[in-house]
Amino acid sequence: MALRSLTAADVPAVRRIYGKASVRFLGRGSMTGREAQEYVARVQRWHLADPVEQYVLGVDIGCDLVGVVKLGCRPDRHGRVSYVLREGCWGRGYATEAVRELVGFASTTAGLVSLGARHHPDNASSGRVLAKAGFTRIGARDGMIEYSLLLDC
Ligand SMILES: CC(C)(COP(=O)(O)OP(=O)(O)OC[C@H]1O[C@@H](n2cnc3c(N)ncnc32)[C@H](O)[C@@H]1OP(=O)(O)O)[C@@H](O)C(=O)NCCC(=O)NCCS
Numbered sequence: 001m002a003l004r005s006l007t008a009a010d011v012p013a014v015r016r017i018y019g020k021a022s023v024r025f026l027g028r029g030s031m032t033g034r035e036a037q038e039y040v041a042r043v044q045r046w047h048l049a050d051p052v053e054q055y056v057l058g059v060d061i062g063c064d065l066v067g068v069v070k071l072g073c074r075p076d077r078h079g080r081v082s083y084v085l086r087e088g089c090w091g092r093g094y095a096t097e098a099v100r101e102l103v104g105f106a107s108t109t110a111g112l113v114s115l116g117a118r119h120h121p122d123n124a125s126s127g128r129v130l131a132k133a134g135f136t137r138i139g140a141r142d143g144m145i146e147y148s149l150l151l152d153c
Contacts (some may be wrong), residue, residue, distance in 0.1 A: 001097045002059040003069065003105065006043050010058060011036045013065035013086075021087040025120040037070065051075075055110065059098040066094055069102045071110060079112040083129070090125070099133040107151040114151060118144040 006014065011033070018031035022149040031039070052073060059067035067085035074080075081102060085095050108113045117135060119126035120143075126135070127145060135147035 001094060001101070003098060003101050004060050005047060006056065006058050006065075006068070008037075010065050011040050013058075014040055014068065017065070017067055017084055017086045019087055022084050025123040025126070026084065038055075052110070057102070057105075059083075059094060061089075061094060065100065066106050066141045069098050071102055071106055071112075073106075073110050074114060077111065077113045079106050079110060079115045081106070081115050081117045083126075095125075095129045096132045098137060099129055103133060103149065103151070112151055115149045117147045117149075119147075121145055 011061040013034035015031050015033055018026075018028075018036070020030045023030050043054075046052060046054045046056065054073070057069050057071075058065045058068060066089040067083060069083045070081065072080040081099060083095050083099055083102075103115065106115055114133070117130050118141075119130070121140070127147075130147045131137070133149075135149045138146050138148050140146065
């Protein structure tokens with residue numbers, strides 16, 4: 001598994017990642033081809049900013065882009081993590097591996113000191129991913145389960 005930047009060649013894969021089953025708890029519809037194209041272009045622009053406020057990295061398994069992980073970075077060095085994997089690739093530990101890798105990226109490359117994440121109460125596998133990646137459940141807010149993680153500096 002490797003986390004890597006997205007390129008224009010990833011547009012079809014990104015569209016598949018944001019398919020119907022995957023967006024169930026994301027508060028959005030599945031992605032069209034045009035939306036995927038715009039999304040990848042937007043992500044590439046975000047990565048050119050200084051400082052970067054939003055990272056989106058592809059989860060690459062043997063040259064197959066199976067998901068994306070996101071890291072939002074605030075000026076107070078607190079970050080926000082989220083992740084989406086293509087249906088059909090779930091239950092193989094990929095999300096956990098990717099989030100663990102992203103946690104390392106957050107404390108090194110992004111220079112963050114703490115992370116937060118949240119999931120819908122019915123999305124139990126997402127909570128499991130966060131627990132396995134070292135996050136602590138801190139409560140519920142706005143109908144979502146909230147997690148946090150302090151990073152080693
Ligand atoms: C949530 C998601 C990222 C999980 O990805 P994944 O690669 O399947 O996750 P992993 O395989 O690393 O771990 C899944 C864990 O959840 C567990 N799990 C799966 N379904 C579950 C369920 N219904 N209830 C409880 N646990 C469940 C698995 O057993 C595994 O835990 P284990 O290793 O202790 O057995 C993936 O399902 C996804 O992309 N969903 C759509 C997008 C989404 O919901 N993103 C999160 C937004 S907060």
